[in-house]
Amino acid sequence: MSEILPEELSVEILARLSMKNLARFRCVCKTWRDLINQRGFAERYRDISPAKFVSFHDKGFYLLDVEGKSPGITTHGKLDFSLDQSMIDESTCVLHCDGTLCVTLKNHTLMVWNPSSKHFKILPNPGIYRDSNILGFGYDLVSNDYKVVTFIDRVDSSTAQVFEFKTGSWRESLRIPYPDWHYRERRGIFVDQHLYWIAYRSNVDRFILSFNLSTHEYRKFPLPVYSQGMACSWLGVTSQKLCNTEYEPCEKEIRISVMEETGSWNKVISLSLSNLISVQDRLWDYQVEFVSFTKKNDLLVKFTGYYDNLKTGDEELAKEKVFLYKTGAKTFEQVRFCNSLSGVQFLGEYVETPVINNLIFT
Structure with missing residues (x-):
């Protein structure tokens, strides 16, 4: 050719x-x-390539295609997991980089897994590892190496441990003396050589922790001013930029802001949850559990509704819904599932990529 x-x-x-x-x-x-x-x-x-979303459903991993004509999960979307499914922890954390997934398993175990090539690798335990340790997975352009990052908390400090696939070992790196912050969620967001997490000391003292995969340095960035006291917030990526999503329970509103190169925030979407809830469902108390942009900059939203006034134990006490919001047309489409939606967890975006496997699976 x-x-x-x-x-x-x-x-x-x-x-x-x-x-x-x-x-x-x-x-x-x-x-x-x-x-x-x-x-x-x-x-x-x-x-x-079209983007899909990894979900944990029916004790297995599935791919949700949101860019097809009819978005939904089918039985054909189930991934052929490389290990016994009993190894999967139902509170599993999944990170994605270049078509490869980093998955937490039972017994504090980490594995990297490429669903397309079926290659996988179990990573050695870095030491004092707990289910509460934050995690990040990304590619370091400077060293041409993929890296997994976790912060291990000790009595007097928090230390970054970096797994380098070239050496096949963990490297103790950044040490933060006397940290007094916690994290919104374990999964770090990877954008342009950096990993990001939302950290906080209290509901009114929240910030973004950034870790540079190349220099192993960290920085703290402010959240949007209007989200400082917001407990329901998480990070994502849109158009190769870091974005912050927050859900205001009292106002039932989803707000999304994008971080510019200057470090300032620009609000891009304000979406009322009432637009997604039908009239017959208005009695349910809905809470947003997952919001993420697709590659086409549409919005995937999953929320769960609770209804405490049902008198019989046989009736449904909670219901879950997933919608795709088309940002251009400002229309909603409910996502289809092959069976019950109960218990489904969305764990992040996934894009098949012909990654050079010998950088990871050697």
């Missing part, structure tokens, strides 16, 4: 193949193999 077409056009053609066909085309000739193995090709493939 390279003798007939310029490399740029070859990339555009190959980047539109499925992962299964791409694996076959790697074996055609050395030229194609080298082209497909380039990081630039992997990034182009990621950019044009």
